[in-house]
Amino acid sequence: MFTRGFKSWCENVSVQLRREMDLEESAPIDGYQLAKHLGIQVWTPRDIPGLDQECLRTLLHIDSDSWSAVTLCVGPKDLIIINSSHAPSRQASDLTHEIAHTLIGHEPSRVDVTPDGLLLLDTYDRQQEEEAKWLAGALLLPRIALLSIMGRRLDLKVAAKQYGVSFKMLTYRISVTGVETQYSRAKRFSKRASGR
Numbered sequence: 001m002f003t004r005g006f007k008s009w010c011e012n013v014s015v016q017l018r019r020e021m022d023l024e025e026s027a028p029i030d031g032y033q034l035a036k037h038l039g040i041q042v043w044t045p046r047d048i049p050g051l052d053q054e055c056l057r058t059l060l061h062i063d064s065d066s067w068s069a070v071t072l073c074v075g076p077k078d079l080i081i082i083n084s085s086h087a088p089s090r091q092a093s094d095l096t097h098e099i100a101h102t103l104i105g106h107e108p109s110r111v112d113v114t115p116d117g118l119l120l121l122d123t124y125d126r127q128q129e130e131e132a133k134w135l136a137g138a139l140l141l142p143r144i145a146l147l148s149i150m151g152r153r154l155d156l157k158v159a160a161k162q163y164g165v166s167f168k169m170l171t172y173r174i175s176v177t178g179v180e181t182q183y184s185r186a187k188r189f190s191k192r193a194s195g196r
């Protein structure tokens, strides 16, 4: 499981980044803008110099289900290559997931080229994957955004669209953060306080 304080650290990072980007604390965040703010380059396979048409076809059509995104360390900068053939909400979550790895400080994949020209990628371990998944969720939908969605009684499908995430991601965040309980408790309290 996560180390103590990890989840609140994620919430803080999410709010802090919004502040730096002049966004409301509960506002939707765009993965591409976030990457730009952090100085991380984002490419699609079409941006890879010298990649031949056959490779492109494989990455974006024939075998496009086999990968989501990958982070590479190019010189001093991180570079994320995102699978642009996936739905925008999936790209948003994959991109944010990769950014999350970087923010936590996980070492990006090392690319090795074997003598016969095969590319080998190091992958993250399971603990790192869990951490990135949690932080990505907190970046896209921090608790304060979830509470705002509930406070405004937004239809969840509409809210998912507003935040550029899938419906599944939104309901996942609502359930794992326990904001529903927090929200109804706060509502009960304010009713009591106002004597209703």
Ligand SMILES: [Zn+2]
Pocket: 097, 101, 124, 128, 129, 132
């Ligand atoms: Zn990952």
